[in-house]
Amino acid sequence: MSDPAIPPTPRSLGNRIHTIAAPLPYRKPPWVNCYVIETNDGLVLIDCGADWEKGWGALLDGLHHLGFDDRPVTDLIVSHLHPDHVGMAPRVVAHWECRFVMHRVALKTIPTYNDTEATEAWMREFAANHGVPADLVPIVGSMGPRPDFMPLLSEPDRVVDEGDVIDLGGARGLEVLYTPGHDPAHICLRDTDTAILFSGDHVLPRISPVVMYSDIFPDVLSDYMNSLQLVKDLSIGLTYPAHGEIVAQGDLRAHQILLHHERRLREMVQRVERIDVTAWNLVLDLFRPNLAPQDQRLALLETVAHLDHLALKEEISEIDHDGVAWYTSRR
Secondary structure (H helix, E strand, O other), X not given: OOOOOOOOOOEEEEOOEEEEEXXXXXXXXXXXEEEEEEOOOOEEEEOOOOOOHHHHHHHHHHHHHOOOOOOOEEEEEOOOOOHHHHOXXXXXXXXXXXXXXXXXXXXXXXXXXXXXXXXXXXXXXXXXXXXOOOOOHHHHOOOOOOOOOOOOOOOOOEEEOOOOEEEEEOOEEEXXXXXXXXXXXXXXXXXXXXXXXXXXXXXXXXXXXXXXXXXXXXXXXXXXXXXXXHHHHOOOOOEEEOOOOOEOOHHHHHXXXXXXXXXXXXXXXXXXXXXXXXXXXXXXXXOOOOOOHHHHHHHHHHXXXXXXXXXXXXXXXXXXXXXXXXXXXXO
């Protein structure tokens, strides 16, 4: 059995599609799947990993292993605005002078991605407003110094929208499916030749990606569940995710993730019907104990995304007590 911490060897998946696992500078997830598609003009790269020397070396070594030393990368398409997917974009673009492609919403969210100090200030206020004890707010809300693997980003050279097709030549293209939720700028790409879906973090084989509350985009959980329903309704089959192994039936996996969130929503309604709670109460109640501060932060953001969804649907109520949001039954 292979070691899950050791990235797999670069390999061909057929249909002129190849995969390179770029290691990441943290334990989970240990790497990101970068997909390489051959075209008549060169190579199209989907996602690139975080910006550090091991990741860059793995990408170059992977292209060499695949026999692409003399093939330029003409396009870098990034599924969404998280550093394990987009962090190395400035280096990739500078090295190959390639086009940098993202969804149009990235134009709105890149300024926030680039402003770590403002994001941290917002997160601390958010934590306090959702019941995190005062002594823990600096811990849960702290982003720490901006890591080197997350350089500042420029705007993409090309922005795409739902239904656009990125030309691969020879009547083949990548159809853009706009799938917000995990990130407001998230896209999946469907190969018009093979119907294979490059799913980014939208559909993953073993976990449900975190869905984080946003003060800019209302009801991100609804966005995510609607995006999952899109994959289900399209009867998506073979799916290449950004983390983990290939998914044989993307529509089935999307359905499973939908059920997970529906169960979590029902569980939250039941708890709120029993007793008024803060989001922090539910984090302590629903998630495993002894989470690291970063995981506590993500758990809080996801919990509020669920509670916000329920409040917007008028299944529960949100009330303010001395600057802290409490959630109560509408019954």
